[in-house]
Amino acid sequence: MGAGHAHPLHLHRDSPVHRLPPQVKIVAAFLGVVCVVATPREAFAVFAGYLVLLLGVWVAARIPVGWILRRSVIELPFVVLAVLLPLTGPDPRIEWLGLSLSEPGLLGAWNILVKGTLGVLTSLTLAATTPMRDLLVGLQRLHAPALVTTIATLMLRYVDVIAGEARRMRLARIARGHDPRFLWQAGATARGIGALFVRSYERGERVHLAMLSRGWTGAMPVLTENRTTRRDWAAGLAPVAVAAALAATGWMIA
């Protein structure tokens, strides 16, 4: 993950979408999702339009549809609520396969499901075409709070260091005969997590000292020079324009 390429959500390709500056893609993804959310839930055809739009972006970015779909499974735990709504919603109700389903509940479930799915697919597209490192650079260029981008940058670097430390501590426990199989044996593991927290905290202090020693004053210097051109913005925002048109259509037909 550290290199920004090996992340499971990133697909290393060379395409016009991959080459767009990260800040353009972040803005485009955000506005795209806003359009989806603003569309009335009854405008069914418009949602199909969004899906076609995303398909177009995937083709341009050379992302296989199956690759995206496998990763969109992440959404499942969040849509459980949507399944309950038709069963528990208010009247009027309709009969379907012997089940009594609430009509507003069905619409509500559809609303959550379709907007959630389109949102997840958009985020996955952004993640697939933009390495983690570039996402942070993009956020920095968009003037996200410096504290947030700094913390995220450090997390990106140290998550593997801390995971390595946790692995070594676990090995050391196992080497001394620790074999946790039942919940009441988890005490040593829990203390290990505590020790890991303290170690990480101390490392944080040492990293801070090392940063101060190299002249850190509280803001990460922006190290890349690439300027965003009008053409980049135009290319990145073109799908957003289509999405906005779709949203407007939705309001007219609904």
Added chain:
Amino acid sequence: MTLADPLRAPDGAGATPPSLLVRDLLFAYPDGHQALHGVDLRIEPGERVALLGPNGAGKTTLVLHLNGILAPGEGTVEVGGLPVTRQHVQEIRRRVGIVFQDPDDQLFMPTVREDVAFGPANFGLAGAALAERVDQALAAVGMQEQADRSPLHLSGGQRRRVALATVLACDPEILVLDEPSSNLDPVARRELAEVLLGLGRTMLMVTHDLPYALQLCPRSVVLDDGVVVADGPTRELLADRALLERHRLELPFGFSLS
């Protein structure tokens, strides 16, 4: 080895100020522990000096005074003639390049290149000048080819050299190395020594590795209990068995100097 006058300018020292001048430095931690009891140290440009001493002697405390992270209770520190004070702290941190013991503490950016650029960018370099400085620093330690990798994927020796490059990129007046040979295999240890000797820079090396001190530093200073107890040619100090014993230092098994 006795101490003559540690602050006396060597014969023939011209108008250039010493790279490092520490005068009567006293420091106590907030919990009352007195770590430094009046340290005097003078290092001329181009000198390579080893700072030896047992654990708890105050070596790290002294190092953190050199770039103003800790402020002395009493006494002064000057780097290249510039006193370490609050107003000058940024320039002082450029002049004093500290390479910390654990490269994972020092290398915190996602790629090697960004990490090496971090220091000079903080000190105001940008654009082509910054890129050139980064390339030079990576070339000096032989790590150009790893520039776009993550520090995580480098070997211990490579990480150590990148950590050195992050400091070299700031063009320091004096390099301060904290235990540079720790956790290195023998080859990486020798390679680092070759890099360090090839730099031709003023250096203060904190270490327990006495053979390494002998290999790299013509002069050594022994710090114990917060004061400098010996200062002289490394070979002479390491041959003085009584002195080493008094200050919990000893050569590894099988080594002897006469």
